[in-house]
Amino acid sequence: MFTSTNELEPSEVYVRVDVCIFGIKDEDLKVLLRERGFPNYKKFWVLPGVFVRKEENLEEASIRVLNEKVGIFETLYLEQLYTYGEVERDPRIRIITIAYFAMVDPEKIEVSEKVDWHPVYELPLLAFDHEKIIRYAHQRLKNKLEYTAIAFDILPELFTLTELQKVYEVILGKKLDKRNFRKKIFSMGIIEPTEKYKLGVHRPARLYTFKKDLKSSKIPGFRWTRLEL
Amino acid sequence: MFTSTNELEPSEVYVRVDVCIFGIKDEDLKVLLRERGFPNYKKFWVLPGVFVRKEENLEEASIRVLNEKVGIFETLYLEQLYTYGEVERDPRIRIITIAYFAMVDPEKIEVSEKVDWHPVYELPLLAFDHEKIIRYAHQRLKNKLEYTAIAFDILPELFTLTELQKVYEVILGKKLDKRNFRKKIFSMGIIEPTEKYKLGVHRPARLYTFKKDLKSSKIPGFRWTRLEL
DNA sequence: ACAAAAGTGTTCCTAATACACCCATGA
DNA sequence: TCATGGGTGTATTAGGAACACTTTTGT
Numbered sequence: 107m108f109t110s111t112n113e114l115e116p117s118e119v120y121v122r123v124d125v126c127i128f129g130i131k132d133e134d135l136k137v138l139l140r141e142r143g144f145p146n147y148k149k150f151w152v153l154p155g156v157f158v159r160k161e162e163n164l165e166e167a168s169i170r171v172l173n174e175k176v177g178i179f180e181t182l183y184l185e186q187l188y189t190y191g192e193v194e195r196d197p198r199i200r201i202i203t204i205a206y207f208a209m210v211d212p213e214k215i216e217v218s219e220k221v222d223w224h225p226v227y228e229l230p231l232l233a234f235d236h237e238k239i240i241r242y243a244h245q246r247l248k249n250k251l252e253y254t255a256i257a258f259d260i261l262p263e264l265f266t267l268t269e270l271q272k273v274y275e276v277i278l279g280k281k282l283d284k285r286n287f288r289k290k291i292f293s294m295g296i297i298e299p300t301e302k303y304k305l306g307v308h309r310p311a312r313l314y315t316f317k318k319d320l321k322s323s324k325i326p327g328f329r330w331t332r333l334e335l
Numbered sequence: 336m337f338t339s340t341n342e343l344e345p346s347e348v349y350v351r352v353d354v355c356i357f358g359i360k361d362e363d364l365k366v367l368l369r370e371r372g373f374p375n376y377k378k379f380w381v382l383p384g385v386f387v388r389k390e391e392n393l394e395e396a397s398i399r400v401l402n403e404k405v406g407i408f409e410t411l412y413l414e415q416l417y418t419y420g421e422v423e424r425d426p427r428i429r430i431i432t433i434a435y436f437a438m439v440d441p442e443k444i445e446v447s448e449k450v451d452w453h454p455v456y457e458l459p460l461l462a463f464d465h466e467k468i469i470r471y472a473h474q475r476l477k478n479k480l481e482y483t484a485i486a487f488d489i490l491p492e493l494f495t496l497t498e499l500q501k502v503y504e505v506i507l508g509k510k511l512d513k514r515n516f517r518k519k520i521f522s523m524g525i526i527e528p529t530e531k532y533k534l535g536v537h538r539p540a541r542l543y544t545f546k547k548d549l550k551s552s553k554i555p556g557f558r559w560t561r562l563e564l
Numbered sequence: 565a566c567a568a569a570a571g572t573g574t575t576c577c578t579a580a581t582a583c584a585c586c587c588a589t590g591a
Numbered sequence: 592t593c594a595t596g597g598g599t600g601t602a603t604t605a606g607g608a609a610c611a612c613t614t615t616t617g618t
Contacts, residue, residue: 118389121348121431160347160429164420189418189433191393200389202350202433204418268597285599286581293579308596309588497570514572515608522606537569538615 119191119200123167124155124236126187126205126243127176129212129223130260135276136223137240138176138215142233150233151224153240155203168206176221183209183259185250187243195235207243209260227279251277255296258316266304266311267291348420348429352396353384353465355416355434355472356405358441358452359489364505365452366469367405367444371462379462380453382469384432397435405450411488412438414479416472424464436472438489456508480506484525487545495533495540496520 127138139151154175158167164186172178184206191202217223224230226244229237250256257273271287291297298317303310356367368380383404387396393415401407413435420431446452453459455473458466479485486502500516520526527546532539 119350119387121350158348158420158431161422163422164418164431186418189393189415191387191433193390193392202387202393204420204431266597283582284597285583288598289600290580305589306596307590308594309590309598311597495570512608512610513570514610517571518573519607534616535569536617537567538571538617540570 119202121158122155122201122203123158123164123171124153124203124205124239125168125171126153126207126240127172127178128207128209128226128243128247129215130273130276131212131223133272133276135226135244135279136212137226137229138210138221139224139230139232140175141220141222144233148231151230151236152233153205153236154221158204164204165206168208171206172208172210176215178210178215180214181208181210183256185246187239187246190235190239192235203239205239205243207246209247209256248278255316258296261316264300264302264304264313264315266313268311270297270314348431350387351384351430351432352387352393352400353382353432353434353468354397354400355382355436355469356401356407357436357438357455357472357476358444359502359505360441360452362501362505364455364473364508365441366455366458367439367450368453368459368461369404370449370451373462377460380459380465381462382434382465383450387433393433394435397437400435401437401439405444407439407444409443410437410439412485414475416468416475419464419468421464432468434468434472436475438476438485477507484545487525490545493529493531493533493542493544495542497540499526499543 129136129138138154140154142150142152144150154171156167156171156175158164162170165184168184168186169181172181172184185208187205187207189202189204193200195201195203212223226240229240232240247256251274257270257277260273261269267288270291271282271284274287275282296317297314300313300315302313304313358365358367367383369383371379371381373379383400385396385400385404387393391399394413397413397415398410401410401413414437416434416436418431418433422429424430424432441452455469458469461469476485480503486499486506489502490498496517497513499520500511500513503516504511525546526543529542529544531542533542
């Protein structure tokens with residue numbers, strides 16, 4: 107079925123997937139960027155990306171960016187962000203970029219001169235519209251944090267409440283009240299205490315785990331189901 | 336600057352913009368669809384769309400859809416929705432669709448055998464993944480309604496509170512309590528009463544208008560500024 | 565006078581915020 | 592014993608939800 111192609115006309119545009127890769131490192135929210143030199147110009151940084159192949163899905167292309175461009179093989183979170191297609195966004199040629207944003211564990215990555223982390227609040231000089239993309243991705247990440255369980259994708263299986271709170275603080279870019287934070291998390295009914303403790307130089311902290319059986323929990327204002335796109 | 340193109344490779348994919356056009360008609364939320372016959376197959380309906388031209392922005396392409404495909408020259412609202420790029424979404428050829436959603440005034444459109452409105456809750460047989468797109472657009476529209484001023488784009492300059500409530504009810508697909516609705520709208524401080532009334536067969540209804548000077552109003556939870564993308 | 569839509573308040577409950585001290589541990 | 596991060600409770604406020612009757616008009 108659907109064999110007629112007579113209506114089609116080629117678009118003559120290049121299609122990329124660029125990924126805004128976030129990671130929490132040194133108690134700060136960072137973005138992974140690639141250095142890109144243009145002849146006779148200052149150094150610019152860019153979001154890692156690839157041209158979309160004819161036989162790959164967009165999400166596959168974004169995973170290829172993570173694998174091939176920055177050597178990440180485990181992704182904590184990945185979501186399509188927005189499609190940037192202004193005619194003049196790349197002065198050389200018409201490129202439409204489907205931007206994704208990802209969350210990864212910085213421990214799993216080797217950085218280099220050419221690929222490194224940058225604090226979201228102190229971005230270097232970025233080429234094209236990539237700074238705009240990062241700012242929008244950060245905004246989206248903040249929103250996600252408030253009504254999805256993305257924070258639990260970022261943390262390991264077992265975590266302390268202080269670690270969880272740090273994730274929130276670093277992404278939202280502000281301090282939170284410890285008591286109110288715990289009250290809110292508990293009221294959501296999404297974490298379970300374990301009998302394990304994280305030992306350190308001071309009082310040990312109880313380790314918690316994210317509940318697996320969330321089908322049952324009905325938290326108003328808390329959107330569990332990933333939106334069907 | 337940026338003159339080197341040696342990294343580029345063509346994507347060999349077709350790029351479309353398809354638009355999910357909503358309108359409120361007969362006290363119901365409807366989508367404008369085009370009928371599309373495929374040889375020897377049942378009739379399918381599709382979202383109106385065009386292939387993106389090399390020299391036009393994505394938003395320009397979406398406006399071209401409205402102008403050329405369905406003859407709409409006034410759009411109440413237009414926003415990018417999501418980009419659909421599964422390899423197998425069109426069996427003939429690789430097509431990536433940047434979906435937009437729009438809100439228009441049905442009065443301003445001439446329908447025909449080939450282009451007609453369909454209730455969002457009783458969609459006809461749709462080709463490709465277009466039903467999925469419509470459902471996601473509807474979800475997004477519902478969300479927009481709650482934290483933006485989109486409802487006021489839909490209504491004329493002067494409107495009654497009942498008309499405003501109807502917009503909410505039709506989009507959200509549920510009845511709202513009149514007193515709570517009014518309380519909420521008033522508490523937002525975004526509409527102003529006028530001294531005009533809408534006459535009808537019963538008690539006249541006061542006409543309201545959307546406040547123009549919204550820079551000043553700070554409504555918590557109410558997002559005025561369009562997000563910077 | 566009556567049918568129909570316009571208009572109006574109170575109570576209850578939940579969630580968000582502000583705020584300060586004791587506890588358990590390793591050094 | 593002390594420095595440090597772990598852990599806890601209460602009071603206030605704001606917003607959301609449930610709920611029913613009176614008012615105004617045209618016919």
